Amino acid sequence: MAEPARRVTSLVDPMFTLAVIPTGILANPRCISDPEQLAKHICTAAAPVDRRLRIAGEKIKHVVVAGPACIATAIDEITPAYVEVSYNHVSFRRHLDDAGESGDGFHIPSVVRDDPVVGEYLAGLNKLSRDSVDDLDLSDYEDRARITSDVVRHLEADRFCRANQKAESKRFEQITNDWFDIPTAKHALILGDGVNPHEHIVDHANGSNDWIKYPTGCDGMVIDETIDGSGNDGLSWVQAAVFDPRFQKQVVYSRLSDTQKREIHQWLTETGRQHLSFPQSTSTPTHASATDGTASPTAETASP
Numbered sequence: 549m550a551e552p553a554r555r556v557t558s559l560v561d562p563m564f565t566l567a568v569i570p571t572g573i574l575a576n577p578r579c580i581s582d583p584e585q586l587a588k589h590i591c592t593a594a595a596p597v598d599r600r601l602r603i604a605g606e607k608i609k610h611v612v613v614a615g616p617a618c619i620a621t622a623i624d625e626i627t628p629a630y631v632e633v634s635y636n637h638v639s640f641r642r643h644l645d646d647a648g649e650s651g652d653g654f655h656i657p658s659v660v661r662d663d664p665v666v667g668e669y670l671a672g673l674n675k676l677s678r679d680s681v682d683d684l685d686l687s688d689y690e691d692r693a694r695i696t697s698d699v700v701r702h703l704e705a706d707r708f709c710r711a712n713q714k715a716e717s718k719r720f721e722q723i724t725n726d727w728f729d730i731p732t733a734k735h736a737l738i739l740g741d742g743v744n745p746h747e748h749i750v751d752h753a754n755g756s757n758d759w760i761k762y763p764t765g766c767d768g769m770v771i772d773e774t775i776d777g778s779g780n781d782g783l784s785w786v787q788a789a790v791f792d793p794r795f796q797k798q799v800v801y802s803r804l805s806d807t808q809k810r811e812i813h814q815w816l817t818e819t820g821r822q823h824l825s826f827p828q829s830t831s832t833p834t835h836a837s838a839t840d841g842t843a844s845p846t847a848e849t850a851s852p
Contacts, residue, residue, distance in 0.1 A: 550620035553612055553636040553723070553730040560610040560632060560731065563768065566597055567723045567733035568623070570615040571716055572744030574775060577616040578791040578815040579784055581807075586775070586782030587622035590737065593773040597735045600769060612636060612731050614719035636730055638718045640711040641692040644703070654761045659710045669702050670694055698819045700793055708793045713748050717759035720752050725764040734768035741783065742776030744794065787811060790824065801826050 558565075568590060573579040580586055598608045611627070613620040613635040620635035627633065645665050648658035667681035675694060676684065685691050700708065722728040724736070736753050740746040750772055751757055755765030777783035786808050788795045801824075804812070812826075821828065 550613075550617060550624040550633045550635055552617075553634040556632070556634045556731055558610055558632055558634075558731040562726070562732040562734045564601060564606055564608060565610040565612060565731055565733040565735070566594055566608050567720065567736045567766075568594070568611060568613045568615070568619070568739065569716065569720050569736060569749055570613070570619060570739045571746035571749055572741035573785075573788045573792050573795070574739045574741050574783065575615045575712070575716060576788070576792055577618045579788045580616075580618060580782055581784035581787060581811050582780075582782035583618045583622035584626065584782070585780055586619065587626050589775055589781045590619070590623060590739070590773075591626065593739075593771060594737050596771060597737070597769050608735075610634070610731055610733075612723050612733055614716070614723055632731075634731060636719050636722055638715045638722070639692060640708070640715040641695045642686050643711040643714045643718075644695070644707065645686055646711075646714065649761075651761065655758070656761065657710070657758060659707060659714060661707070663704060663707055666695060666699075666703075669699055673699060673702070675699065696819070697791070697817060698823060701796070701823070703793065705793050709744075714759045716746075717748055717752060717757050717763075720749060721757070721760050721763060724752075724766055734766060736766045736768075736770045738770065738772045740772065740774050742774050742778075784808070784811065787815075791815060799824070 594608065601607050609630060610632040611623055613623065613633070615635065616637060617635050620633050624633035643659050646659040649656040665681065665684070666686065667676055667684035670676035670684070671678050671681050722730055723733050726732045738746065738749050738753065748757055748759060752760065752763050753766045753770040755763055757763040775781045775783055777785050785795070786799065786804065789797050789799050790812055801809070816826065
C-alpha cells in the first residue's frame with residue numbers, strides 16, 4: 549500500500565529512487581479513467597532508468613509520486629515487492645491566495661494577482677461570513693476544505709493554472725531537495741498531457757524554476773514523457789471536460805458511454821451534478837466527498 553512520503557522512513561539511496569511528476573490533467577485524479585493502465589504506461593516509460601541502474605548491478609528501489617495517491621497505489625500494485633512506493637501531494641488550494649515574492653536571486657510570480665482573495669468568493673457564495681474573510685488561512689486544512697469543486701468553478705482559469713504550477717513545483721522540489729524530511733530522488737520521470745504547459749517542471753529538473761526560490765534540480769536521469777489520452781493509457785479528456793476548470797465545457801450526458809458515466813459519477817458531488825444538470829446516479833459516489841473537501845487531511849491527496 550502506497551504511503552504519504554512524509555510518513556515514510558526510507559533507507560533507499562536517492563540514486564535508486566525515481567520521482568514521478570504528473571502535470572496538467574494527469575495530476576487531477578478525476579481525469580484518470582484507469583489508474584492501472586496509467587501505471588503500466590509509467591512503468592514502461594521508467595524502464596530506461598532501471599536499465600541504466602542494472603548495468604551497475606542496481607535497480608529502482610523506491611518510486612515517489614509527486615501527485616495524487618491513486619497513481620502511487622496503482623504503481624505499487626504492479627511493481628515488484630522490493631520497490632517501495634510513496635507519494636507527495638501539495639494541493640493547489642494552498643497557493644490560490646499567494647502574492648508575489650522577491651529576494652536575493654529570486655522573483656516568484658503572484659498567483660492571486662489582482663483577483664479577490666478566495667474568502668471573497670466564499671462569502672459571495674454564502675459559504676463564509678463577510679466577517680471571516682480576512683481570517684481564512686489556506687495553510688490550514690479545514691480552511692482549504694471550504695474550497696469545494698463548485699467554488700473552484702468560479703475562479704479564473706488562469707489563476708487555477710498558476711496555483712497548479714506552483715503546487716507541482718513544490719511537490720517536485722520537496723522530493724529533489726534533501727533538506728525536506730521525505731525520501732529524496734535523483735532521477736525523474738516527468739509526465740505531460742500534451743496540452744498543458746509543463747516547462748516549469750522540465751526546467752526545474754535542470755535547476756531553474758520561477759515558482760521556487762532556489763530549485764535543486766536532478767542529478768540523475770530525467771525523462772519527459774507525454775501521456776495524452778490518445779491510446780489506452782488511462783487518461784480521459786471527457787472527464788477533464790466535466791471536472792477540470794481549465795477545460796470545463798458543456799458535456800451532453802446522453803452522448804456518454806456507460807463506462808464514462810460510471811467514471812464521472814464516482815467523483816460527482818450532488819452540487820456538481822446539479823451544476824452540470826446530470827441525472828442522479830443509482831450508486832453512491834466513490835470519491836466525491838474527498839474531492840469536495842469534506843474528508844480528512846490525508847484524503848486531500850485525492851483532490852487535484
